[in-house]
Amino acid sequence: MSKLIAVAAVVTIAASFAYAEEKKAESATDESAVAKTEAPADKKSAKLAAAEAKAALEKQIAENPEKVDWSKINWRERLTRMQYHIMREAGTERPHQNKYWDHFKDGQYRCAGCGLPLFESTSKFDSECGWPSFDKTIAKDTVKEQVDHKIGYARTEIRCRRCDAHLGHVFNDGPTATGQRYCMNSASMKFLNTNQLAVEIKTAKKSKPPKSEATGEKPKVETTEKPAPSTTDAKE
Numbered sequence: 001m002s003k004l005i006a007v008a009a010v011v012t013i014a015a016s017f018a019y020a021e022e023k024k025a026e027s028a029t030d031e032s033a034v035a036k037t038e039a040p041a042d043k044k045s046a047k048l049a050a051a052e053a054k055a056a057l058e059k060q061i062a063e064n065p066e067k068v069d070w071s072k073i074n075w076r077e078r079l080t081r082m083q084y085h086i087m088r089e090a091g092t093e094r095p096h097q098n099k100y101w102d103h104f105k106d107g108q109y110r111c112a113g114c115g116l117p118l119f120e121s122t123s124k125f126d127s128e129c130g131w132p133s134f135d136k137t138i139a140k141d142t143v144k145e146q147v148d149h150k151i152g153y154a155r156t157e158i159r160c161r162r163c164d165a166h167l168g169h170v171f172n173d174g175p176t177a178t179g180q181r182y183c184m185n186s187a188s189m190k191f192l193n194t195n196q197l198a199v200e201i202k203t204a205k206k207s208k209p210p211k212s213e214a215t216g217e218k219p220k221v222e223t224t225e226k227p228a229p230s231t232t233d234a235k236e
């Protein structure tokens with residue numbers, strides 16, 4: 001008889017334990033259901049905020065790239081894997097297997113990171129080394145120079161003065177009057193041909209508000225046209 005009572009007691013305890021577990025599972029399901037209903041809204045607002053921040057950044061880059069804090073840019077997002085390796089990890093691309101080594105069209109070469117004009121096509125020459133080479137930069141402060149001992153001897157590395165991207169090296173063995181040979185990575189640059197440059201100048205002129213006349217009338221500001229973003233990838 002006592003054996004029977006003991007068995008009954010065990011069964012009762014087991015049943016109540018199972019009931020408690022079931023309740024626990026139910027409440028957990030309820031909690032995850034609540035979490036599920038809240039998640040999409042949070043996700044949406046976070047996505048929206050990120051999109052807004054991105055649009056604001058693109059606007060600033062297009063309108064005033066000098067004011068952009070380039071140290072805070074997500075380069076992994078903006079550059080291709082190859083560009084990231086060259087520009088942010090100071091890599092070097094293969095000779096004769098890059099975009100501009102034998103490219104001699106008229107136009108301008110710019111930094112692929114921030115759009116800063118680097119070289120005019122008139123300063124490009126064939127150095128027969130397999131990399132695009134130039135004998136002078138567009139302006140004196142276009143690039144920053146620093147000593148690089150990466151391959152055992154000192155070379156002068158050049159970086160974009162605005163976004164600090166690695167561009168290549170400069171040597172004092174150039175064949176032209178400047179004596180300089182800027183040995184560049186194609187991946188660090190983008191080329192704009194003369195037509196693209198003309199369109200850019202025209203668009204910039206149109207978007208500039210005209211100077212106020214002596215009549216005292218307020219100048220009309222065109223708001224529909226924006227300057228072409230300087231970082232847009234150029235197609236030749």
Ligand SMILES: [Zn+2]
Pocket residue numbers: 111112113114115116160161162163164165
């Ligand atoms: Zn740059």
